[in-house]
Structure formats: structure tokens, C-alpha cells
Amino acid sequence: MTGPARAQSAASEGQKLAFDRGKGNCLTCHVIKGGDLPGSIGPELADIKRKYPDRKDLVAILNDETRRNPQTVMPPFGRNRILTEQEIDAIVDFLQTL
Template sequence: MKTALLILLLALSACAANTPTQAPNSGKQLAFNRNKGNCLACHVIADGESPGNIGPPLANLANRFKKKQQLRAQIWDARQFNPDTSMPPFGANKILSEAELNELVEYLWGL
């Protein structure tokens, strides 16, 4: 009985160790979350409800930015490219963590 319980616990811990820490759609969740990325406050995104119209639509970003790193830099702190921007500095102000910023960039790049 103890052996069976030990095997079950080991199997469960192995499954937990291989579970990803973020959901597959976490970038989308960040973009739509009004308390985090909040991209919808200013941008149109496919599937987004009540989008804003201050910023450009977030689609085909791979055509607007040559590299993902450029998109990431824009989200990190757009003031470095336009000091008068109304876009919040999501990375510089620690609105998004490094991991969240990476997830958001991956999601947006695929739109």
C-alpha cells in the first residue's frame, strides 16, 4: 500500500514539474487585461471588445517592425522613439514583468 502511494506521489510530482507556468494564451490575456497590458484601451485587436482608437490597429506587426526586439522596445518604453507619445512605458514603469513583456510580444507578433 505504501509503495503504491509513493509511486502515485512521484507520478503526480513529475506531471507538475512538466506543467508550463503560463497558459498558452497568456500573451492574449495580458493584451486584453485592463490591469496589465491593456492594449485594448488604445488599439483595435481582433476579438477584442470595446477597443480604443488612439493607437494603430495591432495587426501585421511583423510588417511594421523588422524584428521582435523592435516591437519589444516600443512596448518597453515608446518615449525613446517619440518623447510625446501617449503610450505608457510598460517595461520601464514595471507595469509588465520581463516574462509578461516577452509573452505579450510573442502574442502580438503573431497577429
């Protein structure tokens, strides 16, 4: 699979991971369109592609936001091996659709 079909598939997988309470668990802290029982600790995840045009920034945030902001409550999903690189990439694909 290549092109738009692959991107759509990756974004779909990323949404599943983001909404999964045992994996990304993004809804614990963030409001995300289409998510149930969102939290209010973190900012609403909307208009992400405009806010973060370089996907590397989102990958870095998901991997270990403490490097950029030592005071963050954002879990270091990559550093703590909660999510794999491929899972982080899929979640970033999803976030860029918001």
C-alpha cells in the same frame, strides 16, 4: 515545453495580458482582432510581424516608447514596472500572431 507548443502557449498568455484591463490594457487605445470595446487612440494592431520583423523593436516599444518618440502617449510598461520582462515577451509573442 519547446518549439511550436511553447510559442502557442506564450502567445495565448500574451493575449490574456494584452486584453487584461489591469495589465497590458492594450484595448484601451488599440483595435485588436478578438478584443472587446477597443479604443482608437493608437493604431490598429494588425500585420505586426510584417511591420516589425525584429521582435526587439516591439519589446522596446512596450518597455519605453518615449525613448523612440518622446511625444508618445504609449505608457512605458517596462520602465514603470507595469509589466515584467516575461510579460512583455509574452505580449510580443501574441502581437506577432496578428
